[in-house]
Amino acid sequence: MVKMNEVLYEGNPCVRKVTLNRPEKLNCLTYGMFSQMEKALKVYESDPNIEVVILKGKGKAFCAGGDVVRVIQLIKAGHWSFGASYYRKQLTLDYLVATYKKPLVSLINGIVMGGGAGLTMHGRFRIVTENAVFAMPEASIGLFPDVGSSHFLSRLPGHFGEYLGLTGARIDGAEMLACGLATHFVLSKDLQSLEDALCDVVSSDASTIFEVINKFTHKAYIKPDSSYKRLGVINECFSRKTVEEILLTLENEATVEAEKWVVDAVSYMKSASPTGLKICLRSIREGRMLKLESCLLRDYTVVSHFMRRTVNSDFFEGGRAMLFDKSRDPKWQPSKLEQVSEEMVDQLFAKVHDDDWEILKLPHGRSLTNTGKPKL
Incomplete structure (x- = not known):
């Protein structure tokens, strides 16, 4: 059950603010929070008076992901399908x-990982500051980068x-x-002023929102040791x-030029779930040719297999450790990449044959709004 203050709803008649309010848990998302936000966002979307919705997190994190601890506890106390229900609700919210249909502005002034990325990266306006930190470290806990x-x-x-997904690498706002x-990149000291300016908006026109945001944007400087500046080498490797x-x-690259990003990448991949890494690579490679709906449906299937322990118990072992x-x-099973066969991977992408499994049903007739720029 969600506590009433785990998500805050504020604002004025034209602009609503949705604030994740579990700062002590880095705003990790519970089933109740998904349900509550989905209901609120649908109401805001249909309200003719509301023009803009702002999404943010309280504390040092925007959102560090889903509440995996709670999911594992639910499964162990009951049935694997409890976890699937949680995930079904999460992906439905991500798709929303x-x-x-109205401008949804994410203000990211801290950690955004896993489920937090699902809430923000699919949206149209994704504003970061120098405090933003992005990562998809799911393979380290026996899963794979999911949420579409x-x-x-x-x-x-x-x-x-592929680099971000397979290494769990952290990148900052400039990257x-x-x-x-x-x-957009905005300095944290200007974030409240931007939020106040957005609260004065009386139009849902995307170009109007961009104009407001652009008044507060700042040049973002990429650090000299940034992995993004090594894109040529990354492309060669990944x-x-x-x-x-x-x-x-x-x-091999580490023996030639032992830069920190290479050393960290090798270390992560050697310690992460081999099954999770193989699922990750296949997902991203196939994802280039798929619509978001297909990616979400596929993620739901694969995660259901992980929770059902179809091939192994890596999700629960990762949670434990x-x-x-x-x-x-x-203690991953299998423990080595070469032991994870194509047949095992295929099995995780195949339909779940279980009487307790429910198909993920996404609403029809909705189109993506994440264009990265206003439709002029």
Whole structure:
């Protein structure tokens, strides 16, 4: 059950503000929060007086992801399908954000990972500050980058999306703007002024919103050691056909030029779930050719298999090692990339044959609004 103050709803008759309010939990999302936000956003969308919706998080994080601890607790206390229900609600909300008919402005002034990325990266206006930190580290807990991330990661320059998904790498606001994950960069000291200006908007016209935001944008400076400045090398490494080939190429690169981003990438890939990494690569590669709806439907299927333990228990083992015991010593099964066969991967992408499984049903007749620029 959601606590009434875990999501705050404020604003004026024309502009509504939705604030994630679990700062002590880095605004990790619960089932109740999904349900409450979905209901509120639908009401705002149909209200002729409301022109703009602002989405933000309280505290140092926008949102660090879904409440995985709670999901695992629910499954262990009951049935695997409890987790699938949670995920079904999450993806439905992500799709609502992606197809929202009114301007929805995300203000990202901190951590945005996993489920937080699902709430923001599919939207039209994605404003970041120097405090923003983006990452998709799901493979480290036995999963894979989900919430439709294969759609937006696959559309980043070159193979930067594969790099982010396979290494769990963290990038800052300037890098997010440069690669296209963000639409605007604003200094944190100006964020409240921007929010106040947005609250004075009396139009839902996208170009009007862009004009307001542009008054507060600031030049974003990418750090010299940024991995994004190594896009050429990243493309060389992450364009390889298999995860094994990518890791081998990275290891060879580390012997030539042991830059921090390469060392970190190798370390992460060697410690993450081999199954999760293989699912990640296939998802992103296929995602380049798929619509968002197809990516979300596929993510739901694969996650359901993970929760059902169709192939292995990596999701629960990762949860144990990284979130419960915090021993950081997950015992993956299989433990090596070469032991994860194509047949195993195919099985995780196949339809779930279980009487307790429900198909994800996304509403028809809605179109994506994430264009990155106003429709003039």
